[in-house]
Amino acid sequence: MDELLFNLTEWLRSTPLTELALWISDTSLSGWIVTHFWAIPIIQVVHILAISASFAAVLMLNARIYGVAGHATLGETSRRYTKILWGSLVVLVISGFFMIMGEPVRELVNPYFWIKMVLVALGIVVTALFSRSVSRQAATSDTVGGGAKATAAFLIILWCVIMWCGRWIAYAPV
Amino acid sequence: MNPEPTNIWQRLEYSNLGTTVAESTWMFPTIETIHVFALVTVIGTIALVDLRLVGVKGHALRVSQLAKDTLPWTWGAFVLAAITGTLLFVSKATSYTINPWFLGKMVLLAMAGLNMVYFHLTTWRAVDHWELDPSFPPAAKLAGWLSLVFWLGVVFCGRAIGFTLGIYY
Secondary structure, three states: OHHHHHHHHHHHHHOOHHHHHHHHHOOHHHHHHHHOOOHHHHHHHHHHHHHHHHHHHHHHHHHHHOOOOOOOOHHHHHHHHHHHHHHHHHHHHHHHHHHHHHOHHHHHOOHHHHHHHHHHHHHHHHHHHHHHHHHHHHHHOOOOOHHHHHHHHHHHHHHHHHHHHHHHHHHOOO | OOOOOOOHHHHHHOOHHHHHHHHOOOHHHHHHHHHHHHHHHHHHHHHHHHHHHHOOOOOOOOHHHHHHHHHHHHHHHHHHHHHHHHHHHHHOHHHHHOOHHHHHHHHHHHHHHHHHHHHHHOHHHHHHHHOOOOOOOHHHHHHHHHHHHHHHHHHHHHHHHHHHOOOOO
């Protein structure tokens, strides 16, 4: 596994991403973040709070779908948590952007970062399809079919793997 | 070999458990990742109830029902965060105990706990009587705000530890 990640880093280094990262590090925004010690920790705190909001939203919607948090109707639950989920995803993208600006080489020339980006893209597509399907089913019933149930569980695992990759950006073999 | 421990924190750090986590290449990051899964669940589910207490609506659920749905997740995740946090702590106990951000985090955790216990023993007991009112009692709003502030502080200190561990000695 380490070997694979190491080779991926080597390959990333040979692409124009290296040049892009170096160009970003010359921008004034990047320079500002680098010279302010607390900028990165604060951006990371915002990122963590947004992860908390989105993960709790997915968790509580799943709990409702699996029948262990049954006080509100499915339609109501799905409307509420979908709104929180998309709102926090916007905050995640913005705070993530500033993290890339602050540490471009560490992020862009990093195998975990790119695995994470692919999984995030997958997560957004699956979430969009999933929430459409749930709200359609919620219009006529208070339960969902097996497909939506399986997708709900898949999304929890996917977000955990995404968090895993995010945390391990700091531990990429170089 | 480690030198002879002279206090309890060194004793912990030099223990089998401490050195096993510290010397492994994958254990610390893995435990840290599980700590992240746990803490985002704790923060997220607590914030849902806190925001409701301070007046953010957007859900037909009564606050007591919302709390019933979220609390099992909060407690389960808190136990997981405490276990993983202890393992991380033991592996570098002497570095953590002299880090002011770590100490601040522990104080804020205690304050968040005291706020919760006090609120549950007082205002929350009568939740059936006020949760259908258009506005919650000031004590409930205050408990919600305090909880949000304490937990935000916990997250900030937690992140600050990662940037300052090893600069104090």
